[in-house]
Amino acid sequence: MFKIVETKNLTADTCYFKVAAPDIAKKAQAGQFIILRIDEEGERIPLTIADYDREKGTLTIIFQQIGKTTKQLARLKKGDSLSDVIGPLGHPSEVKNFGTVVFVAGGIGAAPIFPIARTLKEAGNEVITILGARSSDLIIYEDELRSVSDEVRITTDDGSKGHHGLVTDVLKEILSSDKKVDLVFAIGPAIMMKFVCKTTEPFKVKTLVSLNPIMVDGTGMCGACRVAIGNDTKFCCVDGPDFDGHQVDFDLLMARQRQYLDEEKEAVSFYEKEKSEGRI
Numbered sequence: 704m705f706k707i708v709e710t711k712n713l714t715a716d717t718c719y720f721k722v723a724a725p726d727i728a729k730k731a732q733a734g735q736f737i738i739l740r741i742d743e744e745g746e747r748i749p750l751t752i753a754d755y756d757r758e759k760g761t762l763t764i765i766f767q768q769i770g771k772t773t774k775q776l777a778r779l780k781k782g783d784s785l786s787d788v789i790g791p792l793g794h795p796s797e798v799k800n801f802g803t804v805v806f807v808a809g810g811i812g813a814a815p816i817f818p819i820a821r822t823l824k825e826a827g828n829e830v831i832t833i834l835g836a837r838s839s840d841l842i843i844y845e846d847e848l849r850s851v852s853d854e855v856r857i858t859t860d861d862g863s864k865g866h867h868g869l870v871t872d873v874l875k876e877i878l879s880s881d882k883k884v885d886l887v888f889a890i891g892p893a894i895m896m897k898f899v900c901k902t903t904e905p906f907k908v909k910t911l912v913s914l915n916p917i918m919v920d921g922t923g924m925c926g927a928c929r930v931a932i933g934n935d936t937k938f939c940c941v942d943g944p945d946f947d948g949h950q951v952d953f954d955l956l957m958a959r960q961r962q963y964l965d966e967e968k969e970a971v972s973f974y975e976k977e978k979s980e981g982r983i
Contacts, residue, residue, distance in 0.1 A: 704784040705739075708761060713843045716768045717811060718777050719753075725760030727790045733818035734796030734913065734945055737762065738921045740787040741779070746772045749918045751815035751890075751944070752791065762788075765814035765843070771970040775983075792921050793944050796911075800827040802885035805877060806852075807833045807870050807899050809891020813844040815913060816890050821851040829853050833873050835891070839864035870895065871902045878906045886911065889948065893960065897953035904949055912948040914939050916959055931955050 709721035727737065736751045748770075754763035768777045779785075796819045804823050808816045813834055824830045832852040836842045837860045849855050856873045857865030866873055870891075878884055887910045889899040896912045903910045916939050918928040923941035930937055931952035937943065977983045 704786065705788045706784050707779055707781055710779070710781050713765065714841050717841075717843055718766055718768065720764050720766075720776075720779075721761050722764065722785065722788060723760055724762045724788050724790075727788065728755045728757055728760045728762055731755040731762065731791040732795035733798070733822040734815075735791035735793045736921075736944065737764070737788050737790030737792060738918070739764075739776075739785050739789075741772065741776055742786045745775075745786065747787075747919060747921070748772050748776075749792075749915075749921060749940075751913070751915075752818065753814040754818055762790075763814075765811060767811055770967050771974040774971065774974060789921065792940060794942070796822070796888075796913075796945055798822050798826050803829040803831065803883060804886045804888060805831045805833065805874065805884050806848075807835070807874060807887065807889040807891070807895075808844075808848070809835050809870060809889070809895040810837070810841065811843065812889075812891035812895075812913075813842075813848060816888070817844055817847050817851065819888065820848060824851045831877065832856070833858065833870045833877075834865075835859070835870035835895070837861065869898075871898050874899060874902050878903065878908065884908050887948075888912075893953055893957045896948060896951075897957075900948035900951070900953075910948040911945050912951060913944045914946060914951065914956065915944070916956060917963065 706723045711719045738747050738749050740747050750764045753765045766773050768774045806816050806820050830852045831854045832848045833856045835858040858870050887903050889896045890913045900910050916928045919925040921940045923938045928939040933950040
């Protein structure tokens, strides 16, 4: 059992959990993920590690209440326990002194970007972070990202904070300036990462993305998380989650993310009904 030692709400539907998992925290590195299960009958869900504390033996995970399992997970409190947490899984993000690195964080993608930005800042890179959300009340991890960035630029779709527009507007502005950008790293919705890659391609700037396909076992055996990278098929759980964004078939990725939408909606509907009737 893995005890939850801290919880808080970052937005109306975004939750922050700190979980006691000393063996995982001891080995976790930026860019890796875990798979958790709430109870013995629960669904296995992957979540990127948003932070880790080796001394205290804790992991930080951030998630949105979207599907049945994340809604159920959000009901847990400090002192409750998770049945299973496995990890760290996936390859850590590459760490070296690239030069100037621009991170593009879309929505909840700000959380997994934080440990990567921190690690690359410690490696001597200049770090510029573009933090985007639909509106100001959905921005998360701004203070954390400011603590590891030389500059933070904020964008909102509705103009309620920072630049009124898309993250790609600010990214193109930076790439078109005299600033030499050596690497762009994007995490967020697949459609956002797709257009980040389209923005950087004409500038021939190396662009990495962290992919989030449907995943089941996390060990490369089920094949559910397969993604098309150039002419190759890769498994996100064992070959990723970081990939060259200019090689990713984002249209296929997004199609595969939608393949169980009807089943997901049915599961949420059934869960909400059971909850409203006091059965759970």
